[in-house]
Amino acid sequence: MTRPFLSRAAALLCLALPSLGHANDTLDVVAAFEIKAPEPATSGHIFSRMGVAETLVNADADGTLTPGLATQWRVSEDGLVWTFGLRKGVMFHDGTAMTADSVVNALTIARGKPGPLAGLPITALEAGEDEVILTLSDPMAALPAFLAEARSQILAPTSYAADGAGVAIIGTGPYRITALEPPLSLDATEFDGYWGPPPHISDVTYSGVSRVETRALMAESGEAEFVFGLDPASVSRLGMLDAVEVLSVPIPRTLLIKVNAGHPFLSDAQTRRALSLAIDRTGIAKAVLRYPEGASQLFPPSVAGWHDAGLAPLSYDVEAAKRLLADLGWVPGEDGILTRDGARFALTLTTYADRPELPLIAAVLEQQFRAIGVDVTINTTNSSEIPAGHQSGSLDLGLIARNFSLIPDPIGTVLSDYVDNGDWGAMNWHNAEFASLVRAIARGEESTEDRRAAAAILHADLPIIPVAWYQLTLAVSDRVEGATIDPYERSFGLQNMRWAQ
Incomplete structure (x- = not known):
């Protein structure tokens, strides 16, 4: 009850x-x-x-992929055909057996909805004898990691209406x-x-x-x-x-500012660098989050292959930020807020309270941006307003917490956020060199240097502005x-x- x-x-x-x-x-x-x-x-x-509910593939605490509802998988030499052998003897909660047909049905429905499968180059999904075969038009080395993401969960056919809408959660x-x-x-x-x-x-x-x-x-x-x-x-x-025992652990999540790079005030990377220079990350980390340090770059050390210890850390320099904005023609008004061509440098920062630290950090950022002449209004609302604002183009800035490993291979989130411009990623920002590097990594053309080169582009161009790395905390009786x-x-x-x- x-x-x-x-x-x-x-x-x-x-x-x-x-x-x-x-x-x-x-x-x-x-x-x-x-x-x-x-x-x-x-x-x-x-x-x-x-x-x-469960997925075909699992991941352990180190991010290593492990068997789930699929016990093994293999790929053809050309990287286009993946075969997933299914675990035998699995039952759905309604008492029916999980079969290759039911798995294909669940994945096909998932592909038709917003989520990581929707963007994959899948040309065919077929049921074999105790196995499922996925055919791609282009290699995707991280495909098993996509099948570990929650929206790829396998549910019984009775979980769905005739149009594919979810009506019940009948998992395994x-x-x-x-x-x-x-x-x-x-x-x-x-x-x-x-x-x-x-x-x-x-x-x-x-x-x-x-x-x-x-x-x-x-x-x-x-x-x-x-x-x-x-x-x-x-x-x-x-x-x-x-x-009560409190547990806390660093996770592959970053608190960051999502920037509308199509906004006339924010389209120049120099402006985004000025906003970055205005952020006292160490102060925020210690005073608000009670962490020892802020984010020196987008990817925390736990995001293997993408964190680059050699990158010059994001710095805090109010005077340098003011100089950058002055070079772009911004002049302080009587109230200290910058103006240019009659326009006042005013923006709305949208965030949400699902992550309790976000509104607190937003209040600090409002003051730090005002110190360089940028007037920020905070809009604390539902998290759904972030993707809605992305789609409508109405979002100026969004303070969010983004996990780079909900798909256990970070390439999934990087591809979605910064090449495909997903709802939680870059907004109105495109970089051909970056897209080429990431697509090559996604195809399995492995290179740590390529990942570092891609990370360096994000670090320099700042389509998103990192604020702090993340620790997850929970309380247990x-x-x-x-x-x-x-x-x-x-x-x-x-x-x-x-x-x-």
Whole structure:
């Protein structure tokens, strides 16, 4: 039975009512993400993290690809034909067997929706005997990594309406959904027909709670055993409690400013460099995030092959930023804000509270940009406004947190964000040399120097402006053991957790 969310939140905030939690044998998970629908294209990351749905390919904590619903894969010499051998004896939660036809059906539907498969050069998807064959028009060496992304999850045919829309989440994971109430909650229980080791904890729930303060209170009060995504202040407070363990780990995610390079004020790379020079990254990292340092470049050290220790670090120099803008014809007005040709240098910075640190950093950036004469208005809204603004062209600046390994090979995100100009990547920015380098890497023409050369172009041209590297934090009750953080954010690891003895 799903708990009433409003009553639970009220109980926590008042700290006066008795707990409205499940019985002691149910593990309660809380995170910021809403369940938009029973649809992998919009909420697949939640169903994968909760152990309900699975993909053909998995990835371990180091990013190494491992077998999932496919036990092995091979590619033809020309790189165009991939064959994935399927795990035998896998059952969907509705009791039907996973077959090659059902896998082809799920992948075909996924290809028709927004997601990483939509942009791949797949010309045919065919079912063989206990195997699936994908034919490409152009080599894609990272294809298995794309099949590890949450929107590529394999669901039973009954999960979809006739038009391919998701109507239910009938997966193959260790947990099956017993109640789903978008946008806030789901309940799940152990799936007796699971092909792998059974979970240690039989019943789990998920609640989407947008306010970080409420999530922290739920961890503090014991209302939830696993609380994902905390702000630095909550981490400090919870870290002093005996009943709560705070886990934190660097992950391949960067806090960055997405720039509309087609905006008349931002189209010149010199302007983007000036904005970059205005950012005190070390100050933000220490004061807001409580990290030792900010981002010296886009890719953190954990993004193997793309981080280049030899790159000159992004620096903080207000006077140099002012000189760059003066060279472009910007002149301070009476209020200190720059003007040019009668236009005032005013921009809107859009961000969202799903990541609690983003609005805090936005407030700091507003002041740091004002110091060089740029007037920034902060728009804290839903995360969906970032891709919407990208599509409409209305976005000026967007403060976001971008994970480079949701597809376990970074080339997937780099290709999508900076060559195909995906919704969360570069906006109105194109660089022919960069695109050529990245496409060659995607084809499997491996070269660390090519990756470094591509990274250097992003570093110099700044179609996005890095601010800070990222640490993921969560709080776990002392009632449970075995909790870990997946740096690739593919799983909460619930099936490996157990009640403390």
